[in-house]
Amino acid sequence: xxxxxxxxxxxxxxxxxxxxxxxxxxxxxxxxxxxxxxxxxxxxxxxxxxxxxxxxxxxxxxxxxxxxxxxxxxxxxxxxxxxxxxxxxxxxxxxxxxxxxxxxxxxxxxxxxxxxxxxxxxxxxxxxxxxxxxxxxxxxxxxxxxxxxxxxxxxxxxxxxxxxxxxxxxxxxxxxxxxxxxxxxxxxxxxxxxxxxxxxxxxxxxxxxxxxxxxxxxxxxxxxxxxxxxxxxxxxxxxxxxxxxxxxxxxxxxxxxxxxxxxxxxxxxxxxxxxxxxxxxxxxxxxxxxxxxxxxxxxxxxxxxxxxxxxxxxxxxxxxxxxxxxxxxxxxxxxxxxxxxxxxxxxxxxxxxxxxxxxxxxxxxxxxxxxxxxxxxxxxxxxxxxxxxxxxxxxxxxxxxxxxxxxxxxxxxxxxxxxxxxxxxxxxxxxxxxxxxxxxxxxxxxxxxxxxxxxxxxxxxxx
Numbered sequence: 001x002x003x004x005x006x007x008x009x010x011x012x013x014x015x016x017x018x019x020x021x022x023x024x025x026x027x028x029x030x031x032x033x034x035x036x037x038x039x040x041x042x043x044x045x046x047x048x049x050x051x052x053x054x055x056x057x058x059x060x061x062x063x064x065x066x067x068x069x070x071x072x073x074x075x076x077x078x079x080x081x082x083x084x085x086x087x088x089x090x091x092x093x094x095x096x097x098x099x100x101x102x103x104x105x106x107x108x109x110x111x112x113x114x115x116x117x118x119x120x121x122x123x124x125x126x127x128x129x130x131x132x133x134x135x136x137x138x139x140x141x142x143x144x145x146x147x148x149x150x151x152x153x154x155x156x157x158x159x160x161x162x163x164x165x166x167x168x169x170x171x172x173x174x175x176x177x178x179x180x181x182x183x184x185x186x187x188x189x190x191x192x193x194x195x196x197x198x199x200x201x202x203x204x205x206x207x208x209x210x211x212x213x214x215x216x217x218x219x220x221x222x223x224x225x226x227x228x229x230x231x232x233x234x235x236x237x238x239x240x241x242x243x244x245x246x247x248x249x250x251x252x253x254x255x256x257x258x259x260x261x262x263x264x265x266x267x268x269x270x271x272x273x274x275x276x277x278x279x280x281x282x283x284x285x286x287x288x289x290x291x292x293x294x295x296x297x298x299x300x301x302x303x304x305x306x307x308x309x310x311x312x313x314x315x316x317x318x319x320x321x322x323x324x325x326x327x328x329x330x331x332x333x334x335x336x337x338x339x340x341x342x343x344x345x346x347x348x349x350x351x352x353x354x355x356x357x358x359x360x361x362x363x364x365x366x367x368x369x370x371x372x373x374x375x376x377x378x379x380x381x382x383x384x385x386x387x388x389x390x391x392x393x394x395x396x397x398x399x400x401x402x403x404x405x406x407x408x409x410x411x412x413x414x415x416x417x418x419x420x421x422x423x424x425x426x427x428x429x430x431x432x433x434x435x436x437x438x439x440x441x442x443x444x445x446x447x448x449x450x451x452x453x454x455x456x457x458x459x460x461x462x463x
Contacts, residue, residue, distance in 0.1 A: 044096065
């Protein structure tokens, strides 16, 4: 059942909006407004005014990139105190975080519908003008960290086609390409990490979720879906257990006793990456992208290294560990037993790395994805240009293909034999953050989806 607006909240919002808009026009009569409305957090605990004008874009190096980032507008939260009565009223309502999941959704829905009703009321009154005065103004609800899809859906509820024409050219709304299979009925905001081992795929999400699926040639069976209060940023499968990095360190859950997490490493800094040696005799953790810690299976610290950050990857034979080095101007290849550097791969601003074998490593920076060979003195032997950052790379089990996921939501797969692109697809996600090969043809990927879609997408190579 859809939520209904609360009349007292609608009245308070309409009064605050009216006063705020009139004060804004009086203070800036020469500004050409192209956006006005409400700025609301996803949990609807805060609701305030926002606006943007052509004059507010002046002086920026790339003004169009800021056009719809209303929180960066000089008019954002203009005379915010006009909304004090609204915040007082919100504080008297049930706290969404003290409600169960269904009750929270209903309360947030009521607050959101009240925002729409207040703006609709004022628009009918003619507050925002009529005719050509109204045509170029997008009146809407602008959420923190909203997707382009949600931004358009909100605007469509409140604006004529002439106003929507101002907004739509700036939007990039992705629909899935490549007929992916979706895993997980429980939606999530952001999958940060994936791992696959021995027929099990796991995913960790920054809203505290842990997901697991049994993988067979025929399909997928959900094994678990858990949610904790802290954020999960990295995940690894061990023999009979799942290891995950979070805001408080590293935890382990046995697959036959998932509700009883054990502390492996307690830290104040969040663990952002985990990499395991092939024999699982060592796990290397990256704390806050800046500090590496190597751990034995019992949690004993084997070595620590102050230089951390992306990337982090083991060679298949366990002989080498790729990690960020020298202020991000190269990739350091480390001896896993000691953490000492034994080779350097030149690639400034590296964001991802993966080994095909001990003598071949792929690295990515903002300029491209580059394959380096030990036989050539770790020089680049093949490159593919890219336009946005790669967040993860992975070779197929046989090493015949290299896959990468990117900050614009694309998954690309290249043939190592020909150098050609064999797959380029995307889901609904704004960004893909990690991937895992399930076999020679299936690839799982996950990332950021503000609309909270399925956690994991699985694509199959053509042919």
